[in-house]
Amino acid sequence: MGSKQTVFTHEQLEAYQDCTFFTRKEIMRLFHRYQDLAPQLVPLDYTTCPDVKVPYELIGSMPELKDNPFRQRIAQVFSDDGDGHMTLDNFLDMFSVMSEMAPRDLKAYYAFKIYDFNNDDYICAWDLEQTLTKLTRGGLSAEEVSLVCEKVLDEADGDHDGRLSLEDFQNMILRAPDFLSTFHIRI
Amino acid sequence: MMMAKKWAKFLRDFENFKAACIPWENKIKAIESQFGSSVASYFLFLRWMYGVNMVLFILTFSLIMLPEYLWGLPYGSLPRKTVPRAEEASAANFGVLYDFNGLAQYSVLFYGYYDNKRTIGWMNFRLPLSYFLVGIMCIGYSFLVVLKAMTKNIGDDGGGDDNAFNFSWKVFTSWDYLIGNPETADNKFNSITMNFKEAITEERAAQVEENVHLIRFLRFLANFFVFLTLGGSGYLIFWAVKRSQEFAQQDPDTLGWWEKNEMNMVMSLLGMFCPTLFDLFAELEDYHPLIALKWLLGRIFALLLGNLYVFILALMDEINNKIEEEKLVKANITLWEANMIKAYNASFSENSTGSPFFVHPADVPRGPCWETMVGQEFVRLTVSDVLTTYVTILIGDFLRACFVRFCNYCWCWDLEYGYPSYTEFDISGNVLALIFNQGMIWMGSFFAPSLPGINILRLHTSMYFQCWAVMCCNVPEARVFKASRSNNFYLGMLLLILFLSTMPVLYMIVSLPPSFDCGPFSGKNRMFEVIGETLEHDFPSWMAKILRQLSNPGLVIAVILVMVLTIYYLNATAKGQKAANLDLKKKMKMLQLLVASHKYPASPEKVHFALLFQICESPANKHCGASVFLFYP
Numbered sequence: 001m002g003s004k005q006t007v008f009t010h011e012q013l014e015a016y017q018d019c020t021f022f023t024r025k026e027i028m029r030l031f032h033r034y035q036d037l038a039p040q041l042v043p044l045d046y047t048t049c050p051d052v053k054v055p056y057e058l059i060g061s062m063p064e065l066k067d068n069p070f071r072q073r074i075a076q077v078f079s080d081d082g083d084g085h086m087t088l089d090n091f092l093d094m095f096s097v098m099s100e101m102a103p104r105d106l107k108a109y110y111a112f113k114i115y116d117f118n119n120d121d122y123i124c125a126w127d128l129e130q131t132l133t134k135l136t137r138g139g140l141s142a143e144e145v146s147l148v149c150e151k152v153l154d155e156a157d158g159d160h161d162g163r164l165s166l167e168d169f170q171n172m173i174l175r176a177p178d179f180l181s182t183f184h185i186r187i
Numbered sequence: 188m189m190m191a192k193k194w195a196k197f198l199r200d201f202e203n204f205k206a207a208c209i210p211w212e213n214k215i216k217a218i219e220s221q222f223g224s225s226v227a228s229y230f231l232f233l234r235w236m237y238g239v240n241m242v243l244f245i246l247t248f249s250l251i252m253l254p255e256y257l258w259g260l261p262y263g264s265l266p267r268k269t270v271p272r273a274e275e276a277s278a279a280n281f282g283v284l285y286d287f288n289g290l291a292q293y294s295v296l297f298y299g300y301y302d303n304k305r306t307i308g309w310m311n312f313r314l315p316l317s318y319f320l321v322g323i324m325c326i327g328y329s330f331l332v333v334l335k336a337m338t339k340n341i342g343d344d345g346g347g348d349d350n351a352f353n354f355s356w357k358v359f360t361s362w363d364y365l366i367g368n369p370e371t372a373d374n375k376f377n378s379i380t381m382n383f384k385e386a387i388t389e390e391r392a393a394q395v396e397e398n399v400h401l402i403r404f405l406r407f408l409a410n411f412f413v414f415l416t417l418g419g420s421g422y423l424i425f426w427a428v429k430r431s432q433e434f435a436q437q438d439p440d441t442l443g444w445w446e447k448n449e450m451n452m453v454m455s456l457l458g459m460f461c462p463t464l465f466d467l468f469a470e471l472e473d474y475h476p477l478i479a480l481k482w483l484l485g486r487i488f489a490l491l492l493g494n495l496y497v498f499i500l501a502l503m504d505e506i507n508n509k510i511e512e513e514k515l516v517k518a519n520i521t522l523w524e525a526n527m528i529k530a531y532n533a534s535f536s537e538n539s540t541g542s543p544f545f546v547h548p549a550d551v552p553r554g555p556c557w558e559t560m561v562g563q564e565f566v567r568l569t570v571s572d573v574l575t576t577y578v579t580i581l582i583g584d585f586l587r588a589c590f591v592r593f594c595n596y597c598w599c600w601d602l603e604y605g606y607p608s609y610t611e612f613d614i615s616g617n618v619l620a621l622i623f624n625q626g627m628i629w630m631g632s633f634f635a636p637s638l639p640g641i642n643i644l645r646l647h648t649s650m651y652f653q654c655w656a657v658m659c660c661n662v663p664e665a666r667v668f669k670a671s672r673s674n675n676f677y678l679g680m681l682l683l684i685l686f687l688s689t690m691p692v693l694y695m696i697v698s699l700p701p702s703f704d705c706g707p708f709s710g711k712n713r714m715f716e717v718i719g720e721t722l723e724h725d726f727p728s729w730m731a732k733i734l735r736q737l738s739n740p741g742l743v744i745a746v747i748l749v750m751v752l753t754i755y756y757l758n759a760t761a762k763g764q765k766a767a768n769l770d771l772k773k774k775m776k777m778l779q780l781l782v783a784s785h786k787y788p789a790s791p792e793k794v795h796f797a798l799l800f801q802i803c804e805s806p807a808n809k810h811c812g813a814s815v816f817l818f819y820p
Contacts, residue, residue, distance in 0.1 A: 023203040024203050026206070064367050067371075069376075115359065132383075135358065136380040137376045148383060152354050155353070155354060156352060172356075175352065176360045178361075181224045181228070182363045182365075183360070186215075187216075
């Protein structure tokens with residue numbers, strides 16, 4: 001039902017609806033948002049699966065992301081090569097995970113990857129410092145930053161190896177009452 | 188296989204359709220990006236309430252109002268459906284209609300209009316039964332939907348280790364990803380930084396209690412003032428209701444606008460000004476802002492609840508008066524009927540061609556109708572509440588914002604940063620107001636089937652009006668303190684209000700006799716007798732016999748006993764599972780320790796054996812034990 005669209009084949013749309021939490025209308029709307037970011041670059045016909053990547057600078061200037069201190073990390077986590085340049089699949093994936101329909105476990109998994117700045121599958125003290133600096137825009141002194149990092153590792157590091165593994169992080173974040181409502185982008 | 192595919196496709200199309208039907212998505216998104224998730228949560232709550240009220244409206248409209256309008260006797264055919272002769276001249280005046288008297292009173296909007304005939308129309312629609320059942324269904328549906336929303340959120344609460352991950356949660360969940368506005372982002376950065384600094388200070392400094400006695404005395408004083416305010420407001424409402432009864436006896440033309448609307452204005456104004464008083468008293472108490480917010484909410488809740496119950500008490504007084512009046516009126520009517528018959532017989536004996544006996548329904552003397560009065564009171568209260576809210580927003584938010592914006596150029600101090608500056612959106616106040624208004628709807632909708640419809644209109648306009656006001660006149664909060672850890676706090680209050688508002692209604696249905704002259708239950712001894720009547724007439728006799736056996740007290744007691752035992756058993760199971768859960772978690776931690784200690788060979792054997800013995804001990808951990816053995820071949 002709905003209007004005839006020529007951007008995707010029927011199978012492609014069904015596949016997108018299977019892989020993301022979006023409805024048909026939302027997928028079309030998201031495609032047009034993606035296309036508007038770079039009209040010259042993104043073709044209006046995706047039936048041939050073109051290999052098009054929108055550069056990070058354009059993604060980071062979207063109104064939903066431009067004020068977010070973690071926008072670069074989000075783009076890097078969801079892009080294919082970790083450089084922040086996103087294909088349409090990455091784009092849909094990103095907003096699907098950040099939407100309110102995504103379950104907690106999925107969000108926790110991606111949150112871990114976002115806050116793991118050096119991509120070593122652990123959130124170490126350096127990652128925590130980076131997170132904190134971005135969060136307070138340099139408003140805390142170095143001593144305060146190290147105190148907070150120490151406290152975080154104290155609280156959440158279950159296996160006492162000086163860094164947070166995925167299990168530690170999940171254990172901690174799944175109990176947080178605000179996690180679902182803050183880790184959410186509406187588009 | 189084809190069927191399964193088609194079914195899956197149908198389900199997906201239905202999901203798409205449902206998602207497309209959700210209203211106001213863009214508005215809420217705009218508010219979220221500018222104000223953050225906590226302000227938007229009020230609008231999400233408003234939208235959810237709109238959905239619930241829509242269902243209530245559909246129930247009452249399609250099963251009560253529409254059948255009566257289509258198949259019931261029209262206006263003017265029965266005494267109860269006609270404006271009395273004395274009031275006819277003014278029945279269509281705006282003033283009278285605004286008070287829901289006159290033509291509005293004698294219409295499908297209120298209880299009194301409905302006829303007590305067992306069936307109406309060619310479909311034999313059983314109106315009294317439908318009226319009763321829809322009333323009960325509305326209450327049942329509301330309970331179900333609120334409980335369902337609460338249980339959906341229970342998983343979010345996370346088991347309540349409030350302080351175990353204080354700093355971790357601050358680091359990983361304080362940024363609100365919904366923010367899309369640079370000013371809000373600035374505010375958020377500042378508030379997060381301040382939050383961290385406060386937490387660090389609390390962590391470093393020991394809690395030194397300075398001058399405990401002074402603080403305790405001040406807090407006692409503050410609570411004393413609060414009690415005084417609560418008592419004062421309760422008395423004021425009682426006095427206002429009594430006065431409004433006196434005014435009702437007088438001629439309506441001699442009363443000014445204030446006298447006519449006094450009680451509703453008093454209730455609305457109290458609801459507006461007392462919270463500011465509470466805020467003032469809270470200055471004495473010197474609590475942490477989060478705790479102070481909880482105290483404030485508790486006090487506002489007590490205030491609104493007290494007001495509501497005083498209002499109901501005064502109403503009960505009035506109802507009892509009307510019931511007493513009924514007996515007098517009954518006696519009068521029998522006298523009047525006797526006179527009419529005498530006059531008719533006299534006219535009949537004079538000329539042989541007797542004209543048929545006809546009295547216009549408007550001239551028949553009426554009995555008092557306490558149910559319609561109750562319905563009218565609630566409708567008036569709702570309408571005045573709406574108007575007060577809108578006027579407050581216009582004056583308090585919009586005019587203030589205009590003043591600050593335009594007079595800032597020619598004023599001595601900076602209006603925008605000092606006093607008065609722009610208002611912040613008061614989330615808790617608005618949510619509480621919404622909850623209490625809904626309580627009034629639940630209370631009044633049995634006596635005024637139009638109330639859910641009026642509420643739908645109100646919520647619809649509120650959504651647009653408040654969205655506009657928030658975007659235009661309010662600024663994002665500088666410091667965000669959420670009242671609750673999860674949405675369950677407000678839903679819990681809603682559940683409490685639902686319970687407290689349905690209690691008076693159920694009491695009135697079960698113990699008060701319906702008016703003899705109006706409504707679908709007139710002539711019966713109690714309203715619920717309509718069920719018994721339906722069982723006798725409409726169901727085969729064997730069913731009635733079975734149902735009568737079911738209501739045998741012995742059986743009822745046995746059922747109650749079984750339910751109590753089931754609740755106890757489920758409770759015990761839940762506790763047992765929670766304990767087993769904690770146990771497993773501990774075991775997992777020890778396992779991790781073991782794995783870690785294996786890397787640093789201190790004394791692994793000791794730890795190893797101790798752990799194995801521990802695991803093998805508890806019976807719930809057969810799986811855990813097996814995995815340990817797999818781990819260490």
